[in-house]
Amino acid sequence: MIKKGKYIYVLAPANTSTGGPEALHQLAYTIKNNTKYNNVFMYYGKGSSKNSIHKNFVKYNLPVANEIIDHSKNLIIVSELYTDISFLNNYNKIKKVIWWLSIDNYLLSFFKNNYSKLTAQLIKIPFKIIKIFNKLTFYTFGDYTFFDYLKFLFNKKNFLNKFQFKDIKYHFHQSDYAKEILSNNGYKSYQISDYLNDSFLKKKYFFKKKDLITYNPIKCTDFLNFIIKKYPYLKFIPLVGLSRAEMIKILKKSKIYIDFGNHPGKDRIPREAAILGNCVLVNKNGSASNASDIEISNCYKFNEKKDNIKNIISLINKCFEDYDIEYKKFKPYVIKIRNEKKLFIRQVKDFFKHKYK
Numbered sequence: 001m002i003k004k005g006k007y008i009y010v011l012a013p014a015n016t017s018t019g020g021p022e023a024l025h026q027l028a029y030t031i032k033n034n035t036k037y038n039n040v041f042m043y044y045g046k047g048s049s050k051n052s053i054h055k056n057f058v059k060y061n062l063p064v065a066n067e068i069i070d071h072s073k074n075l076i077i078v079s080e081l082y083t084d085i086s087f088l089n090n091y092n093k094i095k096k097v098i099w100w101l102s103i104d105n106y107l108l109s110f111f112k113n114n115y116s117k118l119t120a121q122l123i124k125i126p127f128k129i130i131k132i133f134n135k136l137t138f139y140t141f142g143d144y145t146f147f148d149y150l151k152f153l154f155n156k157k158n159f160l161n162k163f164q165f166k167d168i169k170y171h172f173h174q175s176d177y178a179k180e181i182l183s184n185n186g187y188k189s190y191q192i193s194d195y196l197n198d199s200f201l202k203k204k205y206f207f208k209k210k211d212l213i214t215y216n217p218i219k220c221t222d223f224l225n226f227i228i229k230k231y232p233y234l235k236f237i238p239l240v241g242l243s244r245a246e247m248i249k250i251l252k253k254s255k256i257y258i259d260f261g262n263h264p265g266k267d268r269i270p271r272e273a274a275i276l277g278n279c280v281l282v283n284k285n286g287s288a289s290n291a292s293d294i295e296i297s298n299c300y301k302f303n304e305k306k307d308n309i310k311n312i313i314s315l316i317n318k319c320f321e322d323y324d325i326e327y328k329k330f331k332p333y334v335i336k337i338r339n340e341k342k343l344f345i346r347q348v349k350d351f352f353k354h355k356y357k
Helices: 019-034 055-060 082-090 104-114 117-136 146-154 176-184 222-230 244-253 268-275 306-321 323-328 331-338 340-355
Strands: 008-011 040-043 075-079 095-100 170-173 213-215 236-238 256-259 279-283
Touching: 008 019, 019 040, 019 055, 019 075, 019 095, 019 340, 075 082, 082 104, 104 146, 117 146, 117 222, 170 176, 222 306, 244 268, 256 268, 256 306, 268 279, 268 331, 279 306, 279 323, 306 323, 331 340
Parallel strands: 008 040, 008 075, 075 095, 095 170, 213 236, 213 256, 256 279
Antiparallel strands: none
16 A cells, blocks of 8 residues: 555445445445545455455445554544444544444444443343333333433433544534434534445336235334234234345335334335335334434324324225325335435535535
């Protein structure tokens, strides 16, 4: 590597293909091809090489750095995970950026990396008691996720350690949910969103729909599991262990996607489902609580309480019976999703032209 000029490094996990790593590769690619800063490198940690690139990201054709030059002219961008943020402590001169793809995942990562297994288990005891109580009362008072518990423990308006972020030059937010919490903690941030993989945006797709409901079991709450067991005549399909092609194939057939998990940022699967012809039902956790990150009618958003189960089932049946009418209501959301790539490029170009110094 020639040690001249201005270099930008984007940190990502090696050989990992999930939403976060894809967004990081999208960002590096967009900076390299749409700004004057074309010395952009992916960095996958010690021992980085071309072999560190997941096959799904080879198409971005990004060079890989096997070291980071700690120089004041250079810039490094990391995600919000605690381990990635801690990695920045290895460098003193380089300009540093945190891209907040998620708030909840930072809390979970911080929790896992700062408490021993024994201490963590002790801290979880009150949460486990609450969960048992919720089940015994059949969710009369609502569901309570571990992310809700973590926010309570750390107090979401004060959980950002000021000392830890004292030398961060810039903060990017992917969602308005992250923007609000960063602002509440006194941090200015710039919007750098993301966009769906082009595979989901092909206009030639033809949807032959069936009365199927898809959901993400990794984010499935006890409340949704309760509904699945209570209404066995409804066909729920878990979206797990699927290739991108398999995911597209299923979402083209289903009429409904339900996500009652935490919403740590502007989630990808609700957008993927909507663009492939699904009515989207969510709870009101995290980014789903506002009108911009998941921009759908409030009638498709529910608090996870027993009193709402009949309304949820009624809406499911309505989406099955009057699918064409109901799906038309998601048109503004679908249009917004289709325009995200253009918006993303514009946001990146604007930042590196007018705000980056």
